[in-house]
Every structure is written in C-alpha cells, then in structure tokens.
Amino acid sequence: MPSYTPPVKDMQFILHNVLNITGQETPGYSDLEADFTSAILEEAGKLTSEVLAPLNVVGDTEGCKLENGVVRTPSGFKAAFDQVREGGWPGLDMPEQYGGQDMPYVIGTAVGEMFSSANMAFTMYQGLTHGAASAILAHGTDAQKDMYLPKMVSCVWTGTMNLTEPHCGTDLGLMRTRAEPQEDGSYKLTGQKIFISAGEHDMADNIIHLVLAKISGAPEGIKGVSLFIVPKFIVKEDGALGERNPVAVGKIEEKMGIHGNSTCVMNYDGATGYLLGEEHKGMRAMFTMMNEARLGVGMQGLSQAEVAYQNALDYARDRLQGRDVTGAKNPEGPADPLIVHPDIRRSLMDQKSFAEAGRAFILWGSTLIDAAHRGQDKDADGLVSLLTPVIKGFLTDQGYDMTIKAQQVYGGHGYIEEWGMSQFTRDARIAMIYEGANGVQALDLVGRKLAQDGGKHVMAFFDLVKGFIKENAGQDADFDREFLDPLKAASKDLQAAGMYFMQNGMKNPNNALSGSYDFMHMFGHVCLGLMWAMMGKAARDALADGAADKEFYETKLATGRYYMARQLPGTALHLARIQSGADTVMALDAANF
C-alpha cells in the first residue's frame, strides 16, 4: 500500500524563505510566523498521513454505492469526515463570524495540498462545500449567509456546484434547466444536471446545491442564466430541517478514478430554490469563485504528482534490479537499487523538480489571491487572474504526466492496482478535465486574459521576471549561468510568442488559438523557472547565512539546476509550434480527417 509523508519542511521553505509571507502587507499575514505555520502544517500532516491516506485505496476499491436513493460512501469515510470536522479544518480560511478560523487562503492551500495528496476523492466533499460556501459568502443576502454558512463552514452540511447538463459542458448558454418564479419569491427548478461531485452521500445532515438555471422568459444564451440555492432538505427559519426537496440522485457515474467521491446525475423535479445574487447574473456569481476553484484543481494535479513521486522514490531506493554501470553500489546484495540507474534518476528528477516548483507556484498564486481579496490589491487580482489558467492547465497536465512517470518506475507492479500507483494516475486524470477542460484554460489565457486591461497584467508579469533577474544578476557567475540565463531565455521565448499572437492574431484569430495550448505550457515553464530562480536564491542566501541544514539547501539548488537545464528549454519548442501558425492546423475540411 502506498504511503504519504507531508512535505512540511518544503512548505515552510517556500512560505518563509521564498515568499517571506510574514513580511507581506496583506492583512492577516503578520501573524504567520514560522512556528505558527509549522504547528498548523504538522497537525494537518498528522491527520492526512494517519487518517486520510490509509483510506485512499479503500475509497478507490469500494467506491460509492447507490441503494434506494441513498449513497453509501466507502468504509471509514464517515468517521474520518467527523475527525476532519472536529479539527475545524474545513473552516480554516473562512470568517470567524461563521465559525471559521479566518486564516489566509495561502495556509488553506498548503493544508489543502496535504489533504488532496492523502485522499483526493475524500477531500472533494469538503472542497466542493468550500466553493459553495464562498459563493454564498460573496453573493448571498445576510439572511442566506446566516442560514447556510455556519453549517457549511463546519461541514455539518456539505455543498455542491451544478453546472453541466448532458448536452452542455463548456457552452453553458445551451442550458435547459428551468426556474419558475413562485409567489413567495422562491423558484421551482426542473431539469437534469450531470457530473455533480458529492451530489449525494451519507456524511452530512443536509446538502446545499448551488444550481445554474434559466428563469422562464430570461434572455437567450449565457446571459439568461441565474444561480440558485437548492437545499436537499428545506431549512426552516429557526434553522431546523424541514421537508425533503424533490432533488434526487439519478445514478452514480462509473468513472476512471476518484471512486471515493460520488459523482451524481441529479434530477430536479420542481425543487424549491432561492436566487443567489442577481437575476440572470448567475455566471458572474460563479466566476467570482473561478480563480480559487481553478487554483484548487491545479493543486490537485500537483498533489497527486507529489504523493506518486514519494512512492516511486521509495520503490526506487528499495527495489534491487541490475547494476550501476559505473560500478556496483550494493556489492553485497544481489543487485543495486533502481535509483542508481540514470534513466530512473531522470524520471525522479523530473518529478521532484516539478513538484517543488509547482508547489511554490500555487502558494505564490494563493498569496496573490489573499492580496486581492484581503488587501484589495487590484494588481494582484489582475495578475492571479492571468495566471489562473496556467496554474490549472499546466499543473494538471504536468501533474498527470508525473504520476505516469512515477507509475513507470514500478515496472509491471505499477500496473497492478494493489500497489496504488494506478490510482494516482486515474485520480489525477480528472483534474485536466473538470473546472474547465485544459483546452478551455488555454483559450481563456490567450483569448481573454492576455489582452485584459490592455495587456497590463502580462506586462506586469514580464516586469516581475525582468526585475528579479536584474536585482540578482552579477553576484555569482554560477547562479547567473545556471538560473538567470535560462530564465531570461525562456521569458524571451514567451514574449516572442505573445508578439506573434499580437501580429498575426489580428489578421486571423486562429493564428493565436492554434498556439494557445503551447502558450499555456510555455507560460507554465517560465513560471516554474521563476519559482526555481527564487528558490535557488533563497537557498543560496540560507547557505550564505550558515543555515544548519546545509544538505537541504544544496539539494534545492541541485534540483533547480536540473529543471533549468532539462525542462525550461522546452519553451523553444512551444515557440516553434506557435510560430508555425494556423495553416497546418486548420488545413483539413472536417469531412477529410
């Protein structure tokens, strides 16, 4: 059975040495001393590694079962969920007013990575609840907040998000679910929603569904969509649970992975709903949550890469097979461990250098969300809005690839379910699809975010990279050559791609859209290159300060050098593809494929 070791030390390095969070101006940050964050991370680490991780394979094997309209979660989930509630984890970054602990989002993200690495399917029950609660927090009336949030922040009730229908996923303008206004101001919702994560289960007293639907007579398309609160049990004024709303699970989907989470077809049959936010502005209400939700999915990609890497590393150290070509490393044993072989190391270094920089990228993005929300920093808001599709698309694509590499280290055993490596890949696979498929992320990035506010945010990003290089160049020739020069080259490639879009996208938007996916990936590489440069600098500083754990910082530098030498040059290939334009992509008639 696979195991999970929370990367507390690595998180502390990023939070304190690299991002220097205690020194940030964002409200609520000044308390985040290393001792304090360490205590939180250690505690979360214990819960996730001891309670949640052992249930991961159980969830995969047993799955969720629909019996007479009731969904049974896998053995042990309910008890574990109680423990999570008791620890107050679901409300970590929620307002105290509603029972939360009011911690910054960045701390929620760090803890969330642990939860997700340990048991992604399990963690989704609270993740969806967090998303639904955030939407109510941002758009609900005071009465709605008072009625739903205390129970949702504590996960006594859970939440869901209902967007997709059988014939519409990305294109929500095609939506058919209807909402009929009632005399008392409520609505009756009728329609079918699919792919509803945590749609029904046996771990909470009530489930608060957030449902997109069209009010009768609403404008056509996406502009006629509204958002509704549809509780499984109607909540009475005194907070007690009333009658059962006619919303029922139609079936549980048989999926490739995340079997521990119940993915439901939900049928609304005249169910009572309450408008959340304004009429016809449902998409806007949804989209205010989008940056967080998408960052959370990017984090899922990273989380599976991390735990898969940990297990691949253990296996590579233990499994004896073949000999080091440069001389036996385990001469007393029948063979050397796998980790002596250069190609196994290549794979492990790919995984390690991705996971560590990916973590830094997400934590950095989380500090931007905090700055935007808590500090009202418009620039931070614009920057994280630009980076969100990169975090989601790049980290889930790469995260998935890393789980495949980790599985490959196991050879044939990787293909056998009992070793658990297959589950990491199957679970990670969904993160490339939901919350906007990665092709849609690329479209969002190139078609919308690049030009947002006159291109101000992408310019700010380039300035940030340039500023970092300028500030740190010329002090250490090795650091310049190993870290700053590759970052500069990659950033130049990215700028050249942006330039290509500007010059050729006007003539024909397909010239930009044909390169959108490559652009998202090259942007991701530049971001991870920037993270490695920042981590490299922090490690050098720590070593110069005579830090105790020399090996930790030297390993950081070595891992960064690997990424810079082996991964970052990938930007040139993406640029070449982008500059080849749309002609070869669009050449064929649909009939001739």
Place this chain on the structure above:
Amino acid sequence: MPSYTPPVKDMQFILHNVLNITGQETPGYSDLEADFTSAILEEAGKLTSEVLAPLNVVGDTEGCKLENGVVRTPSGFKAAFDQVREGGWPGLDMPEQYGGQDMPYVIGTAVGEMFSSANMAFTMYQGLTHGAASAILAHGTDAQKDMYLPKMVSCVWTGTMNLTEPHCGTDLGLMRTRAEPQEDGSYKLTGQKIFISAGEHDMADNIIHLVLAKISGAPEGIKGVSLFIVPKFIVKEDGALGERNPVAVGKIEEKMGIHGNSTCVMNYDGATGYLLGEEHKGMRAMFTMMNEARLGVGMQGLSQAEVAYQNALDYARDRLQGRDVTGAKNPEGPADPLIVHPDIRRSLMDQKSFAEAGRAFILWGSTLIDAAHRGQDKDADGLVSLLTPVIKGFLTDQGYDMTIKAQQVYGGHGYIEEWGMSQFTRDARIAMIYEGANGVQALDLVGRKLAQDGGKHVMAFFDLVKGFIKENAGQDADFDREFLDPLKAASKDLQAAGMYFMQNGMKNPNNALSGSYDFMHMFGHVCLGLMWAMMGKAARDALADGAADKEFYETKLATGRYYMARQLPGTALHLARIQSGADTVMALDAANF
C-alpha cells in the same frame, strides 16, 4: 459505446504506394498484389469491427474470474475465439507445414493492428500463442514442433511466456525458479512466475507454457537460465492429452486495464517440463523472438491511438459546443461542432499524424523482419534490431499520449467509463511497461544497439535518410521546404546526439545513459518524419498520376505538413537535454532526493 472502423485504405496506401511491397525481393512478396491484400484486410476488418470490437467494453467491465482454479473469460470471448480460429487468422503468417497460411509477417502486422484496435485484451490470447509457437519453431526439435505447433498455429491450444518473478523483472539473472533434471530427460520445475498473460483461461483445450528456469547447478546469473516447454496437460506421443501437470494459477491480478486478459500468478510445483533449445541458453532463445514481440507491443500502442482517435473524431464532429470564432459553421444549430475549434483540431491532428506515420513505421519494420527472416538479409536484420526499441518505446509512449488526447476531446464524458475512452488509455498504458519497460528500451538502444557491429546499422539508417532526401530534393520547392528540410534538420539533431554520446559516453557512460530516453524519442520522431516524407512523396506521385481519389492524397500531404511543422521540431529539445549531460541528473545522493 465506441466503434472501430478498420483503416483498410490507409494500410493499402502504405503497403502498395509507399512500401511497394509487391516489388520487394523478399520471398513470398511477389504475390501480394493490391487486390489480394485488400481481400485479406477487408475480411479481417469485418471480423474485428463486427465481432471483436463490441466485446471490448464487455471484457473491460466483466474481467476474468478465478473460480475453483478455473478462469472464466468474459461473456462472448469463447465464441469469438472460435470464430477467429475458424477463419484461420492465428496461423496467417505461420508455415503451411503446421497448418498456417505462410503469409509474410507484414500482412500479419496489418491484420494484427486491426485485431488489437478492436480488442487488445482479447487479441493477447492469440498474440502470446504466436510468440510461444515462434519460439518452438525456432528452437524446438522436430518432435517438439510436430507435437505442439499444429495445435498452437490453429490456437486450439494457446501459449504463454513465463519470465517475471516477484523479485525480478528486468534483471532476470535474479531468477529463482528451478528445474531438476529427471532420468527420462525431462525436468521438474518449481517456482512462482507473475504477470503471466493468458496464463489460464477457458478458451482452449491445453495451454503450452514457455518457462524460464535455472537447472540445478547452472552458472550464476543470466547465463544459467534455460527455457522449458511446460504443458498444462501432458501431451502423449499420439497427441492425446494426458495427465494434468502441477502448474496452477495462484491468483488473477487486479490491473489498471486489459481486464479481458487473465494476468496470472502461476505456481509450478514440480511440473514436468521439456528443454527448449540448449541448456543455459534460455535467454538467447527468448531473444530471438524479441524483435517480433517488441514490434507487436509497439503496434499495440499505435492500435489504441488509432481507435481512440477514430472515436474522438466522431465526437468532435457530432458534439455541438461553442461557436467558431471566425463565424458560425452551423448557424441553424444551437452551436457549432467541436471540430471547428483550433485547439480541438490541434489535438486531432496530433493524433492523426501520429497514427498514420506510426502505422507506416511498423509496417516498414515488419518488411525488414520479413527480409531478415525470409530473405536472410543481414542488413535488414541489423536495421530492424536497431529500430526495435524505438518502435516499442516511442510508439507506446506516444500511442498512450494520443489516447489521453482523444479522451480529452470528450471533456467530462471521457472520464466516464461507459463512453469507452478511459479503457483505451488504461489498456494502452501496459504497452509502455511490459516486454521491457520503455526505459529499458532506451538503454538497449543507446547502450547496445547504437554501437552494434561497429555502429554499422545506425550509419545505414542515416544513409537511408540522406539517400531519400537526395533522391527527391530539387523537384518541387514546396515539398523540399515542407518535408525534406525539416527531415534533414531533425536527422542532423539525431546525429549530433549520437556524436555527443560518442564523445562523452567514453569518459562517463552516464553522459549517454542520462540522455537515452530523449534519444529514443528523437529517433522516433526522425523515423516518423521519414515516414511522412515517404508518404508525402507517394501522395504527390499519385496526384501527378491523376489518381481518382484526389482528396485522400491531398489529405495525406496536409497531415504530413502538420507533423513536419509541429512535431518534428521536438528533436531540438531532446538534443538540448542530451547535451546538458549527466551532471544535473546524477547530482543528488540517493538519500537526498
């Protein structure tokens, strides 16, 4: 449910327009006129699309069940296997002497791709039998051949290959299964083998296991391994089945995919075995089959990419979602089909351009095997031996990636098992692992094959590429620019990588081995680039000759242009990684990862 359409026309194009098989000097090729191969392919296409493809999801869903020592295959498998036998398909390329049809291997490969696309798990029962029969054909005594081959060629009996043990996969020198010589010249085998595909099932009267084991007192390590025939039921001199041999299935593994094939733990408990080939030369006997077996696995990777692509294409044409940014293509409908979107096209073109060139690569490799075996052509033997790890490693890695891309086209539906796209990825995943994990293929390529016979075969490959370019350059400026120039550049990258290995691998073999995986992939791209150049030329020739189906050949050229512009430049990235050397790969102590 997914469907499968055999690519008969495309195969005919490759066999006749590109490889010109009827014009080859290889014995048995002159009969292969287009009408004749067309009849075979059409017939195989009917069987695979109508009988085998509908059983693919059944096999995945039901899996194989072990009940009281008996393995039950999924519903419908037995009846379908009877139909396959009746059609004589298993013996297509086997000698007439033993009931086969004596067709070239290349025809077997083309038919095999269809079988594998339609139902990979099912096809493995006959695939393993083919491999075992080939080993007996190459190394058996006349008595052994007469006893086993007629029944195996017809698949009345099936076969298996038993190599792996729990503690040894790649490193077979660690093997523990023992063979005790008996007075009658037979042996008693004792030990446990794992991952035995088709190890036990209910579709054949007898199963002929080929088992690697060490004869007591044999030399240590890999040089003490011998190969044995161990029938499930002992075969009497008159061919009748005798007593049950003490070889039993211990359990069926729960795997990520290929559920329709029974992957067994096999326990040999003093089972009677007969030496196949010479004592202690078991690895050599196995390795004579290796090129074919590995090419067959490469073909599996391609086969899943092909069928997944076909379904993704259908979905992209049918599913209405969003609008073409350059203007509605389906203005009467609620939305345009997915295929209008540039990023969907990028994905489909990646898949299409891979599948068509991958097919050409495998069929070309198969003609080399035919030339080597039937024509005793030593150069062909050397060349295919060099290309085999590329065919296996590159086509299974890329084939798998393509199934992931195909699945992605489906959005959320791709993750739901009933749509069948998950199965293609899960089935394809094993091909990167078995028959030598792809890292081992890369090691074989760089550590052994490059330098084989003084580097003669890799030089022959480069000469072949150069020869093709020289012969075809200067006739059409577009063709030169679109096809020949990119091929030349990629081939130059590959040569530069080889040069780097020569210059730096001497000093430190890790400089070569750290780049082996990248080298395998860049070699694969050059091969597919060569295939596209050859196909482009054949398409141009057909158009110049006024071929009837103009669109078919123009589509070929357009697809080739895509590959040349978007995929082939990948060689530069691989070269950059290779030239970064071993330092960053090998920097960390095992303890510091």
